[in-house]
Amino acid sequence: MADPSEAPVTRQVSGHAAPAPVPSGPASWQPLAAAVAELPVLDASGRPVPFGELFRERRAIVVFVRHFLCYICKEYVEDLAKIPKSFLQEANVTLIVIGQSSYHHIEPFCKLTGYSHEIYVDPEREIYKRLGMKRGEEIASSGQSPHVKSNILSGSIRSLWRAVTGPLFDFQGDPAQQGGTLILGPGNNIHFIHHDRNRLDHKPINSVLQLVGVQHVDFTSRPSVIHV
Numbered sequence: 001m002a003d004p005s006e007a008p009v010t011r012q013v014s015g016h017a018a019p020a021p022v023p024s025g026p027a028s029w030q031p032l033a034a035a036v037a038e039l040p041v042l043d044a045s046g047r048p049v050p051f052g053e054l055f056r057e058r059r060a061i062v063v064f065v066r067h068f069l070c071y072i073c074k075e076y077v078e079d080l081a082k083i084p085k086s087f088l089q090e091a092n093v094t095l096i097v098i099g100q101s102s103y104h105h106i107e108p109f110c111k112l113t114g115y116s117h118e119i120y121v122d123p124e125r126e127i128y129k130r131l132g133m134k135r136g137e138e139i140a141s142s143g144q145s146p147h148v149k150s151n152i153l154s155g156s157i158r159s160l161w162r163a164v165t166g167p168l169f170d171f172q173g174d175p176a177q178q179g180g181t182l183i184l185g186p187g188n189n190i191h192f193i194h195h196d197r198n199r200l201d202h203k204p205i206n207s208v209l210q211l212v213g214v215q216h217v218d219f220t221s222r223p224s225v226i227h228v
Contacts, residue, residue, distance in 0.1 A: 031190070032184065077115050087217070100128060132195060
């Protein structure tokens with residue numbers, strides 16, 4: 001019989017009715033399997049860190065992105081980068097991005113996006129799989145994301161250009177892999193899960209910030225030139 005701790009987490013916890021901060025009652029959280037918490041992620045130097053260590057002491061917003069060449073993920077992370085650290089500190093919340101490339105791509109991606117919060121990679125996608133992250137595009141209307149600045153043509157061209165001009169020519173992750181957003185901790189507690197159905201299905205950032213009692217951020221200011 002299969003170990004139940006190895007089954008992926010598939011229940012989507014709706015955050016629409018939950019007040020901020022997220023309550024910790026039995027109806028509002030589910031446990032993260034210890035086997036998943038023990039799986040490693042890699043930091044920018046390639047050092048392995050147990051996934052559960054990232055949110056052992058405090059709540060964390062954990063955003064799994066598709067891959068670092070995805071222009072939509074890039075633009076979403078550019079907006080995550082605009083969240084002031086003081087806002088997170090006031091709410092005692094950590095912000096974490098996890099990709100699925102080699103760790104060598106972390107530093108260039110941070111320079112590209114201006115992202116300075118925590119970031120790691122799961123190059124074997126083991127945590128993606130165990131958390132039930134989807135592969136492939138589900139045809140569903142996700143509405144207009146407030147975080148996407150480029151259209152599909154210009155965004156795809158920029159992604160391809162970054163691929164061919166980068167020091168390592170690869171896709172910086174599985175192009176078919178979708179991501180998601182979780183609120184975890186302290187300890188192995190899952191308070192919220194959103195599985196992205198397709199590349200445009202990122203959870204609006206302010207709706208996630210509201211769930212953990214972090215101040216809203218104004219993302220309306222747009223640069224006149226979008227750099228590759």
